[in-house]
Amino acid sequence: MxxxxxxxxxxxxxxxxDSSEHAGHxxxxxxxxxxxxxxxxxxxxxxxxxxxxxxxxxxxxxxxxxxQRYERTLRRQRKLSRISDGYQALMHERNKALRQASTHDPLTELPNRRLICERLETLVAEHRAFTLALLDIDHFKRINDHHGHDVGDRVLVALTQALSASLREYDLCARWGGEEFLLLLVDTDRNEASTIVERLRSRLSKVTVRTGQQTISVTVSAGLSQHRPGDPHHLTVKRADQALLKAKRAGRDRILSDSL
Structure with a gap:
C-alpha cells in the first residue's frame, strides 16, 4: 500500500x-x-x-x-573408509592365516616343530621345569603301504583328537614330524609324566579307524626326558628321542625314560 x-x-x-500553469512558480x-x-x-x-x-x-x-561437493566428498570418504576397513580386516585374517600356517601342522592342526621350539626356548629362559615325551606310532608305514596315505592321514587325525582331549589344559602337543608327536608337560617331573603318558598310551591303543570292512587300531611307543636346568632344550629333545629308540628296540608299545 x-x-x-x-x-x-x-x-x-x-x-x-509538466503543467505550464506552474512554470513560473x-x-x-x-x-x-x-x-x-x-x-x-x-x-x-x-x-x-x-x-x-x-x-x-x-x-x-x-x-x-x-x-553438494562436500556431500560427494563425504560419501567418497565413507566409501574409502569402508574399503579401508574391509582391507584391514582382510589383512588381519590373512596375517592370522599366515601365522597359523607357519606355526601349525595343516593336517592335524597341532602346533608344529617351530612353535613348540619357541615355547621350549621361553621355558628354558624362565628356568621352568618340564618333561618331554616323544611319541611314535608303531608300524605306521604298514598302514600307508597297505591302506594308502589317505587312511594313514585319518589315523593321524584320530590320534590327534584323542591326544588333545586327554592332555591337561596347560600341556602342549605338537606334531614333530611324520608319525611322531612331541608332548610338553610343564611343571611336571619324570615320574608324574610317566603316569600321564602311560594313560595316554592306553587310550590311544583304543582309537580305531574304519576302512572298508576293516577296523584299524595302532599302538604307540614313547620316550621321556626331564629337562635338566642349564641345558638347551634340544638336548632334552635328543634324550627323549634316544629313550624312544630304546622303547622301539625293546618291542614297541611301551614307554621308556632317559637316565638322569
Missing amino acids: KDDHDEALLAEIATLL PLHDALQRLYRHHCEQRGQMHRLIDISDRYQLLAMEARQVTQ
Missing part, C-alpha cells in the same frame, strides 16, 4: 511539473531538481537492490554447489 501511495504522489508531482525549479534527484536516487537504489538480489542468488547457488 505504501508503494502505491508513493507512486501516486510521484505521478502527481510529475504532472504538476518560485518553487517550480527547485521542486523539479528535487524530483529528478529523487528519481536518480531511486534508480540507483533499484540497481543496488538488483545487484544485491543477484549476488544473493549467486551466493546461494555457490553454497548449494559447495554443499
